[in-house]
Amino acid sequence: MRYLAPLLVGLLYVTLMSLVPERHRRRLNAVMVAGAGAAYLSGGGLGGWEFAFTAVATCVAYKGLDSWTFIGIGWLLHTAWDVVHHLKGHPIIPFAHDASFGCALCDPVIAVWCLGGGRAPWDWARRTDEFPGAGRSALRTRSATLKE
Template sequence: MSVVMPVVIGLICVCLLSLIPEPRRRPLNAVLVGGAGAAYLSGGGLGYGEFVLPVVMTYVAYRGLTSWTWIGAGWLLHTAWDVVHHLKGSPILPFFEHSSFGCAICDPVLALWCFAGGPSVFGWTRARRPAPPAGD
């Protein structure tokens, strides 16, 4: 369950983000990945090293304003930071011991979607529906 739920949460996020029409979907995702870069700042588990990711993610988010690939790369960078925090014992949510582990599972789901160009999953389902039968 510790692996399944983060994947489900990632898929729910993808579905919710798919509801936002283009051209606003990509800039919103860039802002989200930029904000994710600051998620660990209040914990301070890595001391002054905590300031590295927000600086890098600010650049990545800026590039993500025009590129889904950069947004996907940002989610993978955040995944690496999640792993470091999980191994260090400094979770993203201090009251939930394995939250960084869960985040490290969830973030690649978002990254894969971003690398695919952030398409609406609802567009995929509409494209796969069979055409209605022709009238008599």
Template structure:
């Protein structure tokens, strides 16, 4: 369960973010990834590297204000930082020893969604996210078409 729940949390994050309309969704996600960059500042155990990482993610998040790709890269960078903390530092939640591992599993799910452009999952489920093409949608025969 400790490996499955973080995937569900990542999907839930994308679903909840789907309630926010563009361009606000992209900008809100940029702010979220900036906040994730500062998550370990209060005791991550890696000294000055915590500040360097926060500065890096602040820059990536700033670029993410106009680019889903940068937001996705930011979540992937945070994934690496979670793994480092799981192996060498302190967990993101002090009383949950595997919390950084859970975060490292959750973050790539969010990153993949962002790298796809942060589409509305709700619209995809409803079918509005699909493009019409051959074999999709109602077909009309020539006999029913009027000139």
């Protein structure tokens, strides 16, 4: 359960965020990754490095307002920060010793979703072609060339 629960939390996050209308989804996720970047500020145990990481995470989250890629990068940076805290700092939840470890398993699930464009999973299942209409255009071009 130590490994499965964080992965399920990541999938739950993706599912719930997919319910947010697409026009708001990217910006809300940028805000979420900014918040995650500041999660260790009040007691992560790494002193001034906590502020440095929060500054980097804030910059990446700001770029994420317009880019799913930067949001994904932000979650991957937070994953690395979780690992550092699991090994050398304090856990993200003070009374749960393995909380940072769990967060390090959960965050990459979210990052992969963000790097994939933050689309709802059920949209991926319905999608049959990455470039709808591309085959039709290619056929038109080829038939036009053959007629000449």
